[in-house]
Amino acid sequence: MPLGQRAGDKSDSRYCGVETEFNEDMPRLLDFNISSGFDFILPPLTNPTYRPSSVTSNNNNNSNEASVPPFAGSDLVLSPSQWASHVVGKISSWIDLDSEDELLRLDSETVLRQEIAWASHLSLQACLLPPPRGTSCGNYARCVNQILQGLNNMQLWLRVPLEKPDHDAMDGNPDQVSGECTDSWEWWNSFRLLCEHHSQLSVALDVLSSLPSGNSLGRWFGEPIRAAIIHTDAFLTNARGYPCLSKRHQKLIAGFFNHSIQIVVSGNLLHSTSMGTLESSNNSDNNSDGITRHPLRSYLDYVGYLYQRLDPLPEQERFELNYRDFLQSPLQAIQPLMDNLEAQTYETFEKDTVKYSQYQRAVSKALVDRVPDEKASTVTTVLMVVGAGRGPLVRASLQAAEETGRKLKVYAVEKNPNAVVTLHSLVKLEGWENVVTIVSCDMRSWNAPEKADMLVSELLGSFGDNELSPECLDGAQRFLKQDGISIPSSYTSFIQPVTASKLYNDVKSHRDLVHFETAYVVKLHRIAKLSPSQPVFTFTHPDHSTKKSNQRYTKLRFEIPRDTGSSMVHGFAGYFDATLYKDVHLGIEPSTATPNMFSWFPIFFPLRTPICVQPGSPLEVHFWRCCGSTKSFGLGWFLDFHAGEGEFTLDRPYLIHVGPIQSGMNGASHPHVLHQSTIVTVAHIGLVCRTVFLPLVSIKAAPMCEGFQSELLSFTQE
């Protein structure tokens, strides 16, 4: 029974599970928990007392006995759909594949394989793996990686406690951190690196009574978390004796709900059941009907209450749900300069009323500035919409003129002959024949009959200039008066480093380099933003300078807050912000994003090899925009990772992973281990259109040297 109804939410987070003890009577165990309101159970699959070695020695004594592990019943005790929908198999928690004790190690490996084989046989959706015992988990990870290679669709959830010591509270000496209280993210990271970021390996976080800092929690949202196991001792007690959670825990749980992460309740009943109606209904003793109440029912009720308390998903979010974390590849993306857009693409643009109202505001302000009130009835402003499409900016401009009482003469310049057909019909339909002249032409080659007071355009991509707005407007600027106004007057691109394991795995699944050298348009959701975004390139229009160039280079330095702990950078999220006129702007940069505007999703630049950034180590990114007279236009990025002072020393446990257990795609996917003399470089050059990034040349991991940079520059000068 789902936790509740939330308009538009069809995600897994509606289902709540419960961790149980081993029980040979699986049908009764399932029935009891499902009838008490839980949606699935996490029981151990075999009797915890079972050890293969003891069975073998018994067998040696009695060779007639088969060595069958004591599984909880046969596969027939539940129906296939019950196994698949209501059971997540818990792998024996006693296993220790990295133990010094050889017998224990061998028993552990045998049991791990037996239980996962049994779970696959039952078609369970997932198995819960016990936590690694620290970052030194090489044998455990090797075994899991090997199992993953031959696994059906089942997911493996690695259990990881959500804990991270506060380094600042340790006199700034992280070396004080003992093995027991290391940042548990490091365990996960070591494990997944050794499993080569396998897409069927995910995380189940154990949520305890204390929580790490907000930044440290935030990085997990870019990791593949499938479940959050909340322990009863993480609950507080409210005035009436009921379990409840701290404000920070509540916020975290809301984050889990919003990221399709399932909650699992675990532990013993720790809240008194002797008073109040809720307690009496949750009493584990038989009540008057003789029905046994589930001891954890009050915890489930509270989780359900938190779910139901969430605000309904806003209309726009609901509309965008199916786009979340879906990579739009170049083939699906829109390239308005290269291609002619289709009717349905224009229709999608035109639904974004917020965009056009911002343009209308900008044109109104510009008209008022350009023509004083006393000249409003005598002066006619010449306004050219360059890239008019089917006419929404023409309409917005005419409305601005009406609103401000200014006289307007409009040229609508459009290179797509199909859109021009609709433009003609619109002009006729609206009776604009005396005001609007339609020009079916590329703005870069049009010989305008007169000069314009204003150029209005919307040629912006998710990364601002990546739809070639600068190149198009350079062509159009010829027919703008010297003191003319361009709307937009400028635009700036932004990037920020992100953890984005889902996106990374989706790119990786293509098993080629081309997909790593592509920038994608994507509605980013399951990502962790590791540092505030920073501006990359700005273009200003008009630009009358004589030595102007649209080639750009910049170097950015990102500081990831120290209390985040280590984090994985899978790539960069890209955005833009455009100043239309004076204080009227529109954009998607998160801190200033225009509310309710949906024309642009962010852009994502993946890294071929994700980079683990240690606390306090700055991240330096080099970014180019490359232009050439023959090769249309390109854009490159290059990452230079600087190790902070003393952060990387070879005795740190994560540095001893010198390579993957198996070679990855192209035989070249290595866990990225950095030390002070290592500089990571990633470079791409490509043709960029509206929402795409088509690679022309790629320079693979190259040493940071003058030669590398000049190679890049020589390309740009071609």
Ligand SMILES: C[S@@+](CC[C@H](N)C(=O)[O-])C[C@H]1O[C@@H](n2cnc3c(N)ncnc32)[C@H](O)[C@@H]1O
């Ligand atoms: C993103 S659409 C915007 C259309 C419309 N202004 C709107 O807001 O719905 C960009 C338009 O510019 C046109 N365009 C792109 N480059 C052009 C060029 N060099 N000359 C003329 N039109 C161009 C495209 O065909 C497309 O119709």
